[in-house]
Amino acid sequence: MNEQDLRQQLLDHLTADGSVRSAQWKEAVAVTARHEFLGGGFFRQVHGSVPTAWEPVMPGDEGWLSGCYTDVSLVTQIAGTIVPGDIHGRILRQPTSSSTLPGLVVRMLEDLEVEDGMRVLEIGTGTGYSTALLCHRLGDDLVTSVEVDPVVATAAATTLATLGHAPDLVTGDGLAGHKDGAPYDRVIATCGVLTIPGQWIAQTRPGGQILAAVCGWMHSSELARLTVHDDGSATGRLLGGQVSFMLARPHQPPPLGMLPNTDGGTERDTTIDASILDDWTARFVAQTAAPAAQRLDLGDRGQLLLDTDAGSWALLQPGRRGWRVRQGGPERLWDLVEDHLQRWLHDGSPSQDQFRITITPDGHHTYTWPHAR
Known part of the structure; x- marks a missing residue:
């Protein structure tokens, strides 16, 4: 199957499972070539390996192109510096960067509830695939994306430029946001955080929204959509679905x-x-x-x-x-x-999509859920 057919097959899948719900995002997926953002290859988990082993899959290898258009997350970096082209054989280290499964990327973009003319701050450029989708939907001049890893940032910038996109790309600590482009109408994070950083709230206009996965060191997480208020507080709810992201590097747990x-x-x-x-x-x-x-x-x-x-x-x-x-x-x-x-x-073991989250101006996070009657 050629690339165009694979891309259409992915789009059909995302439409059927409800990840893509609007014409604007459907068009963005249809025209954005995910394989271009995986030109450096990806790591494939070795089936049955204990501990988990990874092997590189490079362009031209069997399964590379079809893998690019499968609705799965693809590991693109291991141990902070190792990319697929560095490895011949297998590696037993921990993944540190990936291309998130397209279904979750698009679901989050739909849940972000953007409208024409809105300015968006993306935390975690990664390969640049989600950045390209944002650029197609809103226009390059309305998209700012921050990536902490300079090597990952450079690769994403090169691919985006090749495809004709020129958003504001920033290399730096995404937890600090990017105040020079503030205020933003929307902030979206493609990494997990223990708590929503105060800088994101401060850089979002009152009435604007933040969408991020709130996580913890017991390995449970969920998407939270928050509305920012005039007093610097933010309130919202968890969206449900048991999503999982790699934690932002400063939020990783300490060694045991x-x-x-x-x-x-x-x-x-x-x-x-x-x-x-x-x-x-x-x-x-x-x-x-x-x-x-x-x-x-x-x-x-x-x-x-x-x-x-x-x-x-x-x-x-x-x-x-x-x-x-x-x-x-x-x-x-x-x-x-x-x-x-x-x-x-x-209270009846309410599901996560019934949880509310409140963040006070001083950064205190509180989670609540409905009380049993």
Whole structure:
């Protein structure tokens, strides 16, 4: 199948599954060649590898062109510097940059609710594919895109120029936004964040919107759409769908280092089955209670919640009559998580698309959900 047919096939798929909902974005997808943004190749996960191994797929290789037009995310960088052309064979390091699956890219652009004449700030240029879609929809002069990695930024700028696009491309910390182009009508982020940066709110005009994935170190995340207000606050809701993005580099969790000695601390029965943390929404609730905690699955030994900076930990283990927890450090992590989960369960375990988010002018984030009647 040739490139034109593959592009049409992708568009048909995105239309059928509801990712593309408007004529403007349908046209943008139809004319934007995703393979041009993957000219440096991508990494393909080696099936069945433990730990996960990656192998390069380069232009001309079997599966490269069809892969470019598959509705999946494609890893384009590993370990912060390694690109597909650097590798012959396999690599066992962590991905650090990718081309997000087109369905999620377009869904987010639809959810951004842009109108003609609006100025948009994009956080995370990446390959430049989503930037090109924005340029086609709004015009180059209304699009500003920030990318932290200079190598990634240069590659995106080259491809965009080749396709005739000239948006305002900035190399720098996306968490700081780009105040020189402010105020913006819309801000959209293609990386995950623990909290919405105050700079994004300050650089969005009152009545403008921010769309970003709010995430946590227990690996649950969701898209949040926020409206900015005159007093510097922002309110909105989560959109649902269990999306997942790579966290912005400054928001990555600290290294775990040596695990704590869990023989000490205090022990008690839990009021909630700790396996509830296998549920995506339950983990999101847990993150709001203990945002600095990471979760480790210890197999038969149970689950460990660990705040490495504070030194707090909670070891959860199944017993004969339910789960027990042993906690140590300055904070009782499971007490915090258990309290939030109890309230969420009492209110009927509402789904994430029922969650509201409020950010005060001083940056405090609060998540709420409907109370059970």
